[in-house]
Amino acid sequence: MELEEAMEKHLRPVLAAHSEKGEFPFEAFSKVVADVKMLSDERLFADKTAENYVHSQYYNTYLYYVMARFDVSIATFMAVHAGLGYYTFLFGGSDEQKAKWLPKFQSFDLQTCFALTEPDHGSDIAGGLATSAKRDGDKWILNGEKRWIGGAGSADLIPVFARDIEDNKIKCFVVKKGQAGLRVDKIENKIGLRMVQNGHIYLEDVEVLESDRLPHINGFRDVANILYATRAIIGVLAAGNSGGAYRAALSYTSQRVQFGKKLTNFQLVQEKLARIVSNLQSQLAVNARVADLQTEGQYDEVRSSIAKMQNSKLMRENAALAREICGGNGIVYEYDVARFFTDAEAIYTYEGTHEVNSLVIGRAITGESAFV
Structure with missing residues (x-):
């Protein structure tokens, strides 16, 4: 199927x-x-x-x-x-x-997630990660909190990033569902990505065997490699959001009648649909080019940040235009556009904010880091 x-x-x-x-x-x-x-x-x-x-x-x-x-x-x-x-x-x-x-x-016999961000550390996680790991013989003791962890409540294995108190390096530890000292609370009252179960994780003296530490993660550079490898997919999700908002808006305006005519008969509605389609074509072109570069092995963090930043910016405009031409019904889940409109705000922020991605690109352009 x-x-x-x-x-x-x-x-x-x-x-x-x-x-x-x-x-x-x-x-x-x-x-x-x-x-x-x-x-x-x-x-x-x-x-x-x-x-x-x-x-x-x-x-x-x-x-x-x-x-x-x-x-x-x-x-x-x-x-x-x-x-x-x-x-x-x-x-x-x-x-x-x-x-x-x-x-x-x-096989989906096991579900996993990605426990990096914290209540007080998101964009500054490289230098500010507070969750700690202390070596104790053949095991590690983890303490701290993680927040905005998608799928944490249902995950069987949670890779938790924590700072080794001995060498101050970020390492990764596999925490298993139901372990003593582990608590995951669902984050409520979100306006976007309503179905994603984002968790707030509490770790209190959670024990992890050395054999369950991922040995090839020994600093933020190793974490960044994971983010760069997956950030381009968020650019794809941004384009997908635009495509979904467009389809929903076109379906609605093709049926909705005002002043004796379908909404699609009005010039202003057609202008907004044309802008959405034009933006979407640009987004898809970026995605295709990034896929080319990845396949050729010529892929780096700058291209990842360009894809995420640019496509998210266009997505935000597309979602707003789609909601706009659906009027009041554009904020009701029944008409689909509402989901894409609110979800756009989540995509715009996660996997690197607009500002952080712009600074990654700016550093490559100028050779100067402006993060701090």
Whole structure:
């Protein structure tokens, strides 16, 4: 079964209700995974080495665009599990750890996430990460908090980034669901990505064996490599959000009658639709170029930041225009546009804010770091 067909069949009937309730449709999502077998597609997880992961990017670009065009919460859940979480183990794990866990992530027998950001540290996480790790024989003791961790409440394995109090380096530790000292509270009252279960994690003397530390993560540069590898996908999600907002707005305005005519008969409505389509073409061109560069192995943090920053900016305009031409009904989940409008704000911020990505690009242009 095709991905879009499966999402329409299993997820469409529960989408509005779960968005409004702020609950993830795990049962429906599992049916999509089973029908499409996307998590077992070798192109999604092609070449299980950090050096050669890039050639699957054409498939990833298409997959995440289609998912985000349907719903960004669904795409974000997938991007955290199969992107940030998966690549943390891929880039950071030993051969034994990868052999043990990666196949289970691919089959969705185990779910993972990415526990980096904290209540007081987001953009400044490189120098400000406060969660601590203390070595005690063959185990580590973790203390601290993590916030905005998508999928944390349901994850079986949580890769937690903490600062080693001995050498002050960031390391990564695999915390397992239900461990003593681990508590995950759901973040409530969000206006965007309503279905994504963002968690606030509390770690109080949580014990992790040395064998469950990912040995190839020994500083923020290693963390940054994960972010650069996955940030371009957020640029794809931004384009997908634009595509979804456009489809929803076009459907609504093609049916809505005002002053005796369909809204699509009005010049101002057509002008806004034209702007959305033009912006979307630019977004898709950026995504295609990034996929080319990734496949050629000519990919770096600057291109990642350009894709995320530019596509998110255009997405925000597109979502606002789509909501605008739907009038008051544009803020009601029943008409789809509302989800894309509010979700745009979340995409605009996560995986590097507009300001932080602009500074990454600016540093490459000028040779000067303006972060602090």
